[in-house]
Amino acid sequence: MAEEKVLNTPKADSTVYDDAALAAEYKAKREKQQQEDFQKPFDPDVILEVRHLRKCFPLKKTVTGKVTKELVAVDDVSFKLKAGETLGIVGESGCGKTTTGRAILKLHQPTAGQIIFDGKDITHYNSAQMRQIRKEMQIIFQDPYSSLPPRSTVGGILSEPVEVHKIVPKEQVKEYVLELMEKCGLRDYYYERYPHEFSGGQRQRICIARALSVKPKLVICDEPVSALDVSIQAQIINLLKKLQRDMNLAYVFISHDLSVVKFISDKIGVMYLGAMMEFGTKEAIFTNPLHPYTKALFSAVPNPDPTAKTQRIKLQGDIPSPANPPKGCRFHTRCPYAKEICKHVTPEYKEYGEGHFAACHLLDGE
Numbered sequence: 001m002a003e004e005k006v007l008n009t010p011k012a013d014s015t016v017y018d019d020a021a022l023a024a025e026y027k028a029k030r031e032k033q034q035q036e037d038f039q040k041p042f043d044p045d046v047i048l049e050v051r052h053l054r055k056c057f058p059l060k061k062t063v064t065g066k067v068t069k070e071l072v073a074v075d076d077v078s079f080k081l082k083a084g085e086t087l088g089i090v091g092e093s094g095c096g097k098t099t100t101g102r103a104i105l106k107l108h109q110p111t112a113g114q115i116i117f118d119g120k121d122i123t124h125y126n127s128a129q130m131r132q133i134r135k136e137m138q139i140i141f142q143d144p145y146s147s148l149p150p151r152s153t154v155g156g157i158l159s160e161p162v163e164v165h166k167i168v169p170k171e172q173v174k175e176y177v178l179e180l181m182e183k184c185g186l187r188d189y190y191y192e193r194y195p196h197e198f199s200g201g202q203r204q205r206i207c208i209a210r211a212l213s214v215k216p217k218l219v220i221c222d223e224p225v226s227a228l229d230v231s232i233q234a235q236i237i238n239l240l241k242k243l244q245r246d247m248n249l250a251y252v253f254i255s256h257d258l259s260v261v262k263f264i265s266d267k268i269g270v271m272y273l274g275a276m277m278e279f280g281t282k283e284a285i286f287t288n289p290l291h292p293y294t295k296a297l298f299s300a301v302p303n304p305d306p307t308a309k310t311q312r313i314k315l316q317g318d319i320p321s322p323a324n325p326p327k328g329c330r331f332h333t334r335c336p337y338a339k340e341i342c343k344h345v346t347p348e349y350k351e352y353g354e355g356h357f358a359a360c361h362l363l364d365g366e
């Protein structure tokens with residue numbers, strides 16, 4: 001049985017904080033760090049590197065179009081991903097997972113930051129340049145019902161991208177598509193059928209086949225199994241794993257299901273209100289979580305061992321609005337360990353073990 005632990009509310013200290021000065025100091029430090037990082041050479045070992053990604057959406061504009069209020073959906077997110085690896089991105093609803101995925105693919109133009117894909121800085125690629133590399137970066141959505149064109153057959157849906165991107169000579173397209181269908185667990189006679197004839201799991205297999213038909217190097221999987229029955233989820237996850245091994249694919253796997261993320265990921269990024277709170281290997285995140293938010297989030301993952309005693313950390317309060325995030329540490333309004341400093345000073349996102357990053361004052365002994 002999981003025990004629930006509710007920890008104390010924040011305690012005050014006697015330090016007087018000048019919030020405006022602290023915010024300015026933090027901003028200057030962050031900008032300096034960003035400029036240094038933007039000049040760094042690209043790591044040849046990684047397929048995707050995201051540096052200080054920021055994405056804002058306008059909330060209010062004047063009649064002249066000047067933005068007077070904006071929502072920072074993704075704030076200063078950085079990570080690296082190697083070919084053949086899976087990065088799981090987790091966090092509560094609205095924390096910026098989808099926006100991060102879409103900004104990587106440039107379906108949203110980043111407000112700031114750098115996206116380096118396969119050794120190329122694509123941040124400022126225009127749509128013609130993006131078209132050239134679009135086939136190397138694909139996306140699978142949560143809803144397999146709405147993401148397939150209803151009036152095309154499976155054969156038509158899968159042949160189109162293969163023809164557009166000239167993956168194989170025209171006369172070999174059908175053979176190529178049938179082979180791909182077999183790899184994705186789709187029978188050959190489905191070729192002539194329409195999406196509405198299939199269940200959710202089969203439709204998601206079609207979506208996976210369509211994404212992989214152009215031989216991508218990176219696939220963003222945005223909650224790809226959340227809309228499916230639990231019994232089907234494992235089949236789809238296993239299929240994604242098998243295809244990853246066969247094609248050396250890198251996945252960014254977005255999910256709020258931590259058990260699924262635990263199963264599929266090599267690395268995990270934990271997001272809260274647009275920012276990366278912690279990032280590390282799956283082992284580091286599960287066996288040695290550093291950030292109080294990660295600890296609370298992962299304390300809710302069911303343990304398959306019924307005799308194991310787990311302590312569930314219950315977070316108090318609602319998630320604040322991303323349009324108006326708390327000052328200092330953005331998690332302080334819900335953090336069981338928050339101190340006065342947390343309300344005023346934004347903790348730095350730093351490396352505490354090899355490839356293990358987090359942002360929390362506790363880790364600096366504050």
Ligand SMILES: Nc1ncnc2c1ncn2[C@@H]1O[C@H](COP(=O)(O)OP(=O)(O)OP(=O)(O)O)[C@@H](O)[C@H]1O
Nearest residue numbers: 057071073092093094095096097098099100256322
């Ligand atoms: N096009 C948009 N215009 C304005 N705000 C947006 C837009 N897209 C997303 N947002 C806001 O950005 C924040 C992050 O949204 P996002 O969809 O990335 O979150 P998420 O982590 O994927 O959530 P969920 O788990 O619910 O899918 C949310 O507050 C959302 O309302």
Ligand code: SF4
Nearest residue numbers: 329332335342360361
């Ligand atoms: S800095 Fe750390 S201790 Fe302070 S509120 Fe944030 S997560 Fe909690």
Ligand SMILES: [Mg+2]
Nearest residue numbers: 097098099222
């Ligand atoms: Mg989402």
